[in-house]
Amino acid sequence: MLEIQSIKKSFGKNTVLDGVNLKIEKGDVVVVLGPSGSGKTTLLRCINFLEKADEGKAIFGDIQVDLHKASKKQINTIRKRTAFVFQNYNLFNNKTALENVTEGLIIGRAIPKDKAIKMGKEALDKVGLSEKYNAYPSELSGGQQQRVGIARAVVLNPDIILFDEPTSALDPELVGEVLEVMKTIAKEGTTMLVVTHEMSFAKDVANRVIFMDGGVVVEEGSPKEFFENPKEERTQRFLRRVLPEDYIYNI
Amino acid sequence: MSNGLDFEFLIDTFFIALSGVPVAMIITVISLLIALPLGFLLALTRINKMPILSQFSRVYVSFVRGTPVIVQIFIIYNSVPLLLATIFEKYNIQMNVYDVNPIWYALIVFSLNTTATLIEVFRSAINTVSKGQLEAAYSVGLTTVQAFIRIIIPQTLVVGLPNICNATVNLIKATSLGYAMSLPEITLKAQVAANASYNYIEAYMDIFIIYLIICSLVEYGFKRMEKRLRKYKIAPAA
Numbered sequence: 001m002l003e004i005q006s007i008k009k010s011f012g013k014n015t016v017l018d019g020v021n022l023k024i025e026k027g028d029v030v031v032v033l034g035p036s037g038s039g040k041t042t043l044l045r046c047i048n049f050l051e052k053a054d055e056g057k058a059i060f061g062d063i064q065v066d067l068h069k070a071s072k073k074q075i076n077t078i079r080k081r082t083a084f085v086f087q088n089y090n091l092f093n094n095k096t097a098l099e100n101v102t103e104g105l106i107i108g109r110a111i112p113k114d115k116a117i118k119m120g121k122e123a124l125d126k127v128g129l130s131e132k133y134n135a136y137p138s139e140l141s142g143g144q145q146q147r148v149g150i151a152r153a154v155v156l157n158p159d160i161i162l163f164d165e166p167t168s169a170l171d172p173e174l175v176g177e178v179l180e181v182m183k184t185i186a187k188e189g190t191t192m193l194v195v196t197h198e199m200s201f202a203k204d205v206a207n208r209v210i211f212m213d214g215g216v217v218v219e220e221g222s223p224k225e226f227f228e229n230p231k232e233e234r235t236q237r238f239l240r241r242v243l244p245e246d247y248i249y250n251i
Numbered sequence: 252m253s254n255g256l257d258f259e260f261l262i263d264t265f266f267i268a269l270s271g272v273p274v275a276m277i278i279t280v281i282s283l284l285i286a287l288p289l290g291f292l293l294a295l296t297r298i299n300k301m302p303i304l305s306q307f308s309r310v311y312v313s314f315v316r317g318t319p320v321i322v323q324i325f326i327i328y329n330s331v332p333l334l335l336a337t338i339f340e341k342y343n344i345q346m347n348v349y350d351v352n353p354i355w356y357a358l359i360v361f362s363l364n365t366t367a368t369l370i371e372v373f374r375s376a377i378n379t380v381s382k383g384q385l386e387a388a389y390s391v392g393l394t395t396v397q398a399f400i401r402i403i404i405p406q407t408l409v410v411g412l413p414n415i416c417n418a419t420v421n422l423i424k425a426t427s428l429g430y431a432m433s434l435p436e437i438t439l440k441a442q443v444a445a446n447a448s449y450n451y452i453e454a455y456m457d458i459f460i461i462y463l464i465i466c467s468l469v470e471y472g473f474k475r476m477e478k479r480l481r482k483y484k485i486a487p488a489a
Binding site for chain 1: 401406
């Protein structure tokens with residue numbers, strides 16, 4: 001459904017993505033792991049054109065786009081088929097939770113207001129925020145804000161949702177509620193590409209894990225083989241660092 | 252010379268000066284209508300470092316900011332007629348350049364002046380809205396124009412409003428310099444009335460009060476607007 005071919009991106013002399021290929025099928029939950037600075041976030045941002053790639057191709061269902069010379073129209077089409085959940089939530093500060101969720105429906109997709117409000121309320125109910133329709137972001141906790149962020153993405157019913165470290169900015173005790181919501185929507189068959197440092201999420205929810213380092217994909221596979229039997233030396237070193245000894249994966 | 256204040260003159264002149272308010276207000280409102288969008292767009296050229304336009308607005312701001320308004324008035328008021336005269340002569344337009352209503356010159360000076368102030372106001376206000384707001388708007392399928400109208404500008408205004416209020420009040424007060432180009436606004440009208448009888452103190456008191464009232468009303472209006480616009484900031488950050 002989504003295929004990315006040899007995507008490259010540098011910031012000045014610093015090469016962040018050095019030819020990454022990626023293929024995602026409908027219903028996949030793909031988790032991208034890797035040390036910081038390995039290009040995970042940039043990969044996600046390039047897919048949604050928040051960053052302009054230097055090279056590479058995206059095949060999106062029936063659309064084929066050169067990432068470095070996409071037209072405004074192509075960019076808009078792809079953005080309307082994707083949704084993005086940000087590390088810092090990036091909720092519209094001047095809008096209530098419900099308005100945040102309906103903005104993309106009413107303005108971006110020209111859905112009638114009544115219908116959009118109904119869809120927006122359903123999306124907020126799904127992430128457990130039925131009480132907070134009219135709360136402004138400044139009145140919500142980080143976890144609640146991120147759940148609004150997820151509702152804002154889910155309500156658009158996109159082909160794929162891109163998650164950029166959705167729990168990294170949260171206090172530890174708020175991480176759980178966000179991961180629960182992500183698990184729920186994953187079970188409903190939502191296609192997801194998730195950059196995260198939450199190993200438990202990768203193990204329990206993903207059906208494919210990709211390990212990136214230095215701007216390339218080092219290893220990929222099912223969570224089981226990835227965590228139990230990492231083949232590459234770099235992967236093993238990474239896993240040793242992030243997983244304490246007494247917490248080696250076993251089924 | 253009279254001893255003490257001439258109260259009758261004070262009151263009469265108050266109403267004469269008051270008749271200059273519409274001219275002062277027209278200049279203020281039209282200058283703002285021109286300067287607000289122009290200042291916003293030029294501020295964007297500076298933030299996005301657009302070639303040529305960004306340098307232009309920087310030089311423009313430093314020129315306007317670095318010279319007194321009264322000097323700008325003298326230059327526009329004296330140079331534009333010369334320019335017009337040449338143009339009229341060339342195209343055979345039968346019109347005396349000195350019949351042009353000074354309000355036009357005032358509009359030019361004060362629009363240019365306020366634009367420069369507002370470029371700086373918007374430049375700092377836009378910078379306070381995080382880039383993530385725009386990215387989030389893109390990610391839900393908004394175009395750049397939609398994102399600015401619905402997300403960025405409302406947030407920019409809340410931050411910029413106190414400074415925009417400041418600029419507006421300064422503009423209202425600056426229109427008093429219009430008397431230098433015989434613009435029939437508040438100050439000139441009171442001065443002319445005082446010239447006849449040398450009751451300058453009374454006239455100046457009238458002007459003083461009128462500007463004070465207008466500026467206080469404007470400030471009050473801005474406070475109300477700010478309160479309404481910033482309702483989304485009611486709670487302390489969680």
